[in-house]
Amino acid sequence: MSSVTIKDVARLAGVSPSTVSRVISNHPKISPATKKKVREAMEALGYHPNIMAQSLVSKNTQTLGLVLPHSAEKIFVNPFFSEVLRGMLAYANIKQYDILMSSANNPKEEIEAVTRMVLGRRIDGIILMAPRQKDPIVEKLLEYQFPFVLLGRSMEHDHVLSVNNDNIKAAYDITNHLIKQGHKRIGFVSGPPDLVVSIDRLEGYKKALLEAGLPVHPDWIIGEDVLQGNAFHALTMIMNSPEPPTAFVVTDDVVAFGLIRELYAAGFHVPQDVSIVSFNNIVLSELSNPPITTVDIGIYHLGYLTVQHLIRKLSGEEIEKPQMIVPHRLIIRESSMKLQ
């Protein structure tokens, strides 16, 4: 692993270092002859530009930062995450960008990680996943005037770059699907309450109920910790009440898996006793037993467009609409089969 520099190439090609530099960056006025000579020398020596040195002077790094949401949300984010990352990397790859990841165990570390990346000038822009209400990182980045994109949306700032689903509409649509099936008592299983996505989906659910003249029953809105069994008690309470829900809108496929399992353990079958619909359409939702009715939010696409949006901004393109919306569609499966 030799360390061949631009000077070595210059020497071998019999030109000056700056000429080599020009060849690298495809400078227009460079004679075909020398270009060829230099290319050959680079090839012969196995030259690759030192990216640190390039960045130091050019002030850009061809790198995007991504902070992994901290563990509190791990279950919520889990299978979604690798798919969205695939989409991100796919576009980044096209544009020769890499993605620098950092993790954090709590909001404080999260800020630190971002600060280190941004002020350490390691990245050109940053991708924020799962933004919260009044998200401190968003505020910080705004303050730094550092380019970033949200996978999700900001509730406070509508001029920030973001790629999102219309989660209110999505929740509204999927809830209406249940209503059309004849359900009148519909519960909701929420995600972490400070995530914007949780708030939006809850709102869409409520909107559909209200429009249909159905009651919004606060006791039927439960936390996502059913999966851990913490809310098992709450669930049995609800299900053993005189008039239990006949359906649930669940904020995430993984949570839906858990819920189906908990219901089963409590003696309730899906969809015979209770219907389940959820969000994301992760691969496994189709392979669930029963297969889960869900909202396909285009996870891969979401990741892909997020990076595209950010890179466009970085290359100085005029962004007509900062808020991009990725369309969703309902995938109707067995878990919400029509009531007889």
Add this chain to the structure above:
Amino acid sequence: MSSVTIKDVARLAGVSPSTVSRVISNHPKISPATKKKVREAMEALGYHPNIMAQSLVSKNTQTLGLVLPHSAEKIFVNPFFSEVLRGMLAYANIKQYDILMSSANNPKEEIEAVTRMVLGRRIDGIILMAPRQKDPIVEKLLEYQFPFVLLGRSMEHDHVLSVNNDNIKAAYDITNHLIKQGHKRIGFVSGPPDLVVSIDRLEGYKKALLEAGLPVHPDWIIGEDVLQGNAFHALTMIMNSPEPPTAFVVTDDVVAFGLIRELYAAGFHVPQDVSIVSFNNIVLSELSNPPITTVDIGIYHLGYLTVQHLIRKLSGEEIEKPQMIVPHRLIIRESSMKLQ
């Protein structure tokens, strides 16, 4: 987002840039007084060292490279991946390392991505996931003499750093579990055939059968593409033969999900008609219907130790045993309930 440099700090603190540098790197002989002055100046200006400049001279980047396996393996790797990444980032975070990801659509791009990172001196070491038999990237890295660690193992080089399960033993153990349940006709669903992990698990399966005096039936060893339904035909063929398998060892939980689904569609129930066991113990395997018997391979731990192993190597520690083995354990669930 001002760009405050070491000079600015030096000026404000009334010292030379080199002194500031010494404070940053905790140089021993520096008077407490100046140290304090400099620290205050850094604080006041919001100084953060430019990591590119640091790297350029110090020749290390505090960054590890990771190449996402290309899409062919996406199904195999999917839910496993985010968990292993969490483990990697957790340890990296402790040691103030970041992880630089790059993706590739094919083996050629994979090599390119690695070359760009390595020769571009962007990273100090590299993590390779899911190594193959005679893996070209391993050969390349060996040739460059560049530090790397395998999540898995090399079949050819036993001195390379690696963190792995004993997959042969794991497959042997889980197959024996089925044999103890009274199964005599046991099939196998494989992963991508050139992955070392696939080869090892197949070997362990065969070993258990042979030792028990049971037949290894080549027709019962099928590819992982059952999930896509491509091998659906093969599966029904097998199941409709006069003496079909009564159990399957499946190489991956996700594939097991798919298999259970396919079997169900073909009229076979798990575990009444056929038992299923698999590997990885992803979160959802417990929430499957039925819950899946699987080998817990300690995914998070695997990621954590992989990075630990590599960072130790990078910091010049003497590595006593280059090949680390993470213990596995069987998680017995409903999908392999005893035959009556």
Add this chain to the structure above:
DNA sequence: GTGAAAGCGCTAACAT
């Protein structure tokens, strides 16, 4: 204990 100076590998005026 601290400063001055050189240089890491590269790019970008400014010359010619």
Add this chain to the structure above:
DNA sequence: ATGTTAGCGCTTTCAC
């Protein structure tokens, strides 16, 4: 079209 020069922000001898 190409070479010369001066940095980018930092670390690290080498002086004192």
